[in-house]
Amino acid sequence: MGVILSVKNIVKVYPNGVVANKGVSLDVEEGTIHAIVGENGAGKTTLMKIVFGIEEAQEGQIFFKGKRIKIKNPYDAIKNGIGMVHQHFMLAQDLTVYENLLLGIEPKRGIFLNTKEAIEITKKVSNDYGLSVPFDKKIKDLPIGLRQRVEILKALIRNAELLILDEPTSVLTPQETEVLFNTLKTLKKSGKTIIFISHKLKEVLEIADKVTIMRDGKIVVTKDAKELNEHEIAYLMVGREISFERIPPNDKQGEVIFEAQNISFINEDNVKVLKGVSFKLKSYEILGLCGIEGNGQTELVEILTGLRRPLTGKILLKDKEITNLLPREIREKRVSHIPEDRMKDGVADRATVEENIIVDRYYKKSFSGRLLLKEKEIENHSNELIRKFNILTISSKNPVSSLSGGNIQKVVVARELSSNPLIIIADQPTRGIDVGSEELVHNLLKDARDNGAGIFLVSADLDEILKLSTRILVIYNGEIVKEFINHEGLTGRDLGPYMLGLKKEKDNG
Amino acid sequence: MDKYILKYFNLIRTIIAILIGVFICILIIFIISKDPQNGLRYFFLGPFSSAGRIGNVIEMASPIILCGLAISIPFQAEQFNVGAEGALFIAAAVTTGFGVSTSFPKIIHIPLMVLVAGGVGAIWGFIPGILKAKWKANELVITLMMNYVALYLSLYIINFHFRDKKAGFLVSYQLPKTAWFDQFIKNTRIHYGVLLTIVFIILVYILLYKTKLGYEIRMTGMNINFAKYGGINTFKVIVLSQVIGGFIAGIAGISEVMGIHRRFNWQGTPGYGWDGVVVAIIGRNHPILLAFASIFIAYLRVSGQVLNLMTDVPSEIVTIFESIIILLITAEAFLTQWKYKITLREAEKREVKIEPAS
Numbered sequence: 001m002g003v004i005l006s007v008k009n010i011v012k013v014y015p016n017g018v019v020a021n022k023g024v025s026l027d028v029e030e031g032t033i034h035a036i037v038g039e040n041g042a043g044k045t046t047l048m049k050i051v052f053g054i055e056e057a058q059e060g061q062i063f064f065k066g067k068r069i070k071i072k073n074p075y076d077a078i079k080n081g082i083g084m085v086h087q088h089f090m091l092a093q094d095l096t097v098y099e100n101l102l103l104g105i106e107p108k109r110g111i112f113l114n115t116k117e118a119i120e121i122t123k124k125v126s127n128d129y130g131l132s133v134p135f136d137k138k139i140k141d142l143p144i145g146l147r148q149r150v151e152i153l154k155a156l157i158r159n160a161e162l163l164i165l166d167e168p169t170s171v172l173t174p175q176e177t178e179v180l181f182n183t184l185k186t187l188k189k190s191g192k193t194i195i196f197i198s199h200k201l202k203e204v205l206e207i208a209d210k211v212t213i214m215r216d217g218k219i220v221v222t223k224d225a226k227e228l229n230e231h232e233i234a235y236l237m238v239g240r241e242i243s244f245e246r247i248p249p250n251d252k253q254g255e256v257i258f259e260a261q262n263i264s265f266i267n268e269d270n271v272k273v274l275k276g277v278s279f280k281l282k283s284y285e286i287l288g289l290c291g292i293e294g295n296g297q298t299e300l301v302e303i304l305t306g307l308r309r310p311l312t313g314k315i316l317l318k319d320k321e322i323t324n325l326l327p328r329e330i331r332e333k334r335v336s337h338i339p340e341d342r343m344k345d346g347v348a349d350r351a352t353v354e355e356n357i358i359v360d361r362y363y364k365k366s367f368s369g370r371l372l373l374k375e376k377e378i379e380n381h382s383n384e385l386i387r388k389f390n391i392l393t394i395s396s397k398n399p400v401s402s403l404s405g406g407n408i409q410k411v412v413v414a415r416e417l418s419s420n421p422l423i424i425i426a427d428q429p430t431r432g433i434d435v436g437s438e439e440l441v442h443n444l445l446k447d448a449r450d451n452g453a454g455i456f457l458v459s460a461d462l463d464e465i466l467k468l469s470t471r472i473l474v475i476y477n478g479e480i481v482k483e484f485i486n487h488e489g490l491t492g493r494d495l496g497p498y499m500l501g502l503k504k505e506k507d508n509g
Numbered sequence: 510m511d512k513y514i515l516k517y518f519n520l521i522r523t524i525i526a527i528l529i530g531v532f533i534c535i536l537i538i539f540i541i542s543k544d545p546q547n548g549l550r551y552f553f554l555g556p557f558s559s560a561g562r563i564g565n566v567i568e569m570a571s572p573i574i575l576c577g578l579a580i581s582i583p584f585q586a587e588q589f590n591v592g593a594e595g596a597l598f599i600a601a602a603v604t605t606g607f608g609v610s611t612s613f614p615k616i617i618h619i620p621l622m623v624l625v626a627g628g629v630g631a632i633w634g635f636i637p638g639i640l641k642a643k644w645k646a647n648e649l650v651i652t653l654m655m656n657y658v659a660l661y662l663s664l665y666i667i668n669f670h671f672r673d674k675k676a677g678f679l680v681s682y683q684l685p686k687t688a689w690f691d692q693f694i695k696n697t698r699i700h701y702g703v704l705l706t707i708v709f710i711i712l713v714y715i716l717l718y719k720t721k722l723g724y725e726i727r728m729t730g731m732n733i734n735f736a737k738y739g740g741i742n743t744f745k746v747i748v749l750s751q752v753i754g755g756f757i758a759g760i761a762g763i764s765e766v767m768g769i770h771r772r773f774n775w776q777g778t779p780g781y782g783w784d785g786v787v788v789a790i791i792g793r794n795h796p797i798l799l800a801f802a803s804i805f806i807a808y809l810r811v812s813g814q815v816l817n818l819m820t821d822v823p824s825e826i827v828t829i830f831e832s833i834i835i836l837l838i839t840a841e842a843f844l845t846q847w848k849y850k851i852t853l854r855e856a857e858k859r860e861v862k863i864e865p866a867s
Contacts, residue, residue, distance in 0.1 A: 337738070344735075368721050
């Protein structure tokens with residue numbers, strides 16, 4: 001089979017000076033599933049954004065079906081037969097499925113939408129590829145897996161021959177992933193070409209024909225999937241050996257130091273997002289909370305850390321109630337918080353590294369007098385943390401925005417773990433950072449645990465939950481539906497049905 | 510070279526904006542003036558032609574600086590407000606009333622005047638601050654409206670209670686001498702209020718960059734979610750930033766009354782509060798930078814007066830000049846393409862250094 005897409009010598013520099021692609025060349029064969037793997041920041045998403053016209057490259061050429069094409073915007077890409085399913089879906093939440101599918105290419109009768117024809121067109125495409133979707137439901141009422149299917153259909157209706165999927169499984173449960181893979185295999189049979197971006201190695205080996213590994217803006221190698229195994233890919237991706245080993249639990253039997261009792265919460269849209277959540281956290285343990293995003297995790301963490309007030313329920317720290325205390329009062333009781341979204345809550349990106357490190361402690365005696373900040377002490381303390389946590393920055397006075405994602409996260413983690421915490425509430429502590437930093441954060445959490453802290457770990461990454469947790473809670477639709485004691489044989493497949501709400505603790509008896 | 514351009518990009522950008530403004534003004538003067546050489550000379554050198562005029566620049570810069578400082582504090586907390594004008598006006602009116610109806614020795618009267626003015630301004634700042642912090646009322650709208658309240662309330666106070674009927678104009682009684690900022694440089698109107706301004710530049714600089722409160726203000730402004738998450742009381746910060754701003758704005762007005770007019774002689778707001786917004790933006794809310802911006806604006810104003818007196822060029826040319834500069838400085842996309850190109854070159858150089866082979 002011939003080459004359908006060929007990119008040559010792509011160079012891309014972002015306005016902040018980051019070189020994301022350093023002369024990338026790649027051939028994708030027609031009718032194959034071609035995986036591109038690499039760490040966050042390796043340049044894989046940038047490369048695909050260039051192919052789809054979201055970003056423009058400074059240098060390089062793109063050939064599609066043997067012809068050189070210029071892609072200035074996504075419209076050009078779609079016209080040429082290239083479709084993309086983004087990591088964050090590009091769908092209108094309040095429109096129905098068929099309205100979304102035909103947005104911009106609606107069949108019309110006079111000035112009105114021809115609803116009947118619209119549904120017929122969508123039905124036909126959906127039947128052709130065996131992808132059923134509820135046509136007249138609104139997007140916001142659909143589960144994530146179906147939304148993704150709508151995105152795929154959207155590209156197919158526009159006659160995409162090459163389909164790019166950016167980290168499609170990062171939002172899916174193992175079960176949904178399986179369904180997606182079947183879809184992709186069907187599409188391959190009908191002659192479509194698929195580019196699959198991922199950093200989950202197991203999946204890549206399961207689905208892909210060819211694998212391209214990127215590191216630091218360059219292509220390391222492109223090989224047949226059959227010739228590779230997980231360890232080899234990991235090694236090529238990171239450039240060194242990394243461990244996937246489960247971290248064994250601490251033998252010490254801790255006592256309960258943190259407890260949530262019957263927490264419920266109703267959000268601004270009048271939806272009850274938490275329905276009586278209770279759990280107990282002991283010292284010397286990591287309690288994992290897993291679930292598909294948007295099942296109440298964010299609100300729960302914000303309530304536990306004082307950023308939101310619960311509707312009902314109590315939070316106890318060593319048997320003392322801390323419900324409704326202010327964030328600072330809770331922090332004073334040695335509760336630290338690694339937030340879900342570091343750019344939204346974890347840092348002020350225009351402020352310096354120093355200023356970001358001291359936000360929870362600037363008012364304490366070691367860092368300020370009655371009025372003035374003690375600049376020398378702040379600088380020394382920051383430099384100490386920069387060394388200890390291996391934060392790559394030119395100086396402690398550089399703005400955080402000049403750091404890479406992994407190093408920004410290290411700033412957050414350094415601050416939260418250096419305050420001698422008793423409780424660590426870690427929400428997505430390694431999201432979007434490179435494997436090296438991820439390993440460092442995991443080890444730091446483990447060390448904190450072994451020193452007697454209790455860690456409440458919230459993560460969408462099942463591998464992370466399974467690697468670190470002593471016990472695992474599964475949250476679905478604002479309720480804890482299952483508790484597992486972590487052990488060697490436990491896998492994502494065991495958690496999946498609970499995450500999807502297909503099973504509940506009581507069903508098991 | 511490229512590295513320095515990136516480092517001082519904002520400064521270079523400001524200078525280029527000024528040069529473009531200068532160029533356009535030269536062009537206009539050549540078109541409209543019968544004696545363009547003379548026009549140009551007075552336009553650029555007019556403010557330096559006598560000690561009195563240099564004094565004018567400094568004395569005019571003083572209230573602009575104070576208003577700029579007053580605005581920069583809430584601006585740093587990301588509270589976009591225009592309340593300085595109103596705070597300045599009402600504080601000047603109330604304090605004038607206080608000044609003409611009390612008598613103290615100078616050493617007590619002057620500090621009392623300053624504190625009363627600051628207090629009135631602070632109360633005027635507290636209102637939008639608390640409304641914003643408590644009910645998320647938009648501070649821009651509130652301060653804009655409160656400027657009108659301040660205007661008419663002040664005119665009522667002066668015209669109905671403290672009007673000097675013998676003066677022949679709508680002005681207040683003259684302040685007793687004990688409440689005057691005296692002149693201290695011969696042939697100029699530079700008064701002790703100017704020294705007070707310099708003190709405030711330093712104080713605001715220390716407040717913003719050296720104190721705990723300043724840290725809280727800046728963090729709240731840069732990312733309020735981060736500030737809350739870190740435990741900063743953002744409610745307090747929002748209110749205090751407006752209160753401190755109001756305090757300084759209040760002093761801006763009374764300083765001019767005590768140092769120049771010696772009575773309340775405004776029938777409309779003098780506009781220093783608006784200039785304060787402009788210099789705070791040009792100076793990126795930095796007390797020292799905005800002081801320079803204020804002196805520059807004052808220089809332009811004086812050169813406008815000189816033009817009016819000495820040439821056939823109308824003083825409005827100064828407004829054109831000001832507008833061009835403000836437009837170019839506030840237009841964020843201005844010169845970003847250029848910056849991007851330099852960034853690219855720098856990045857390429859960096860990459861080549863790493864791998865000389867490829």
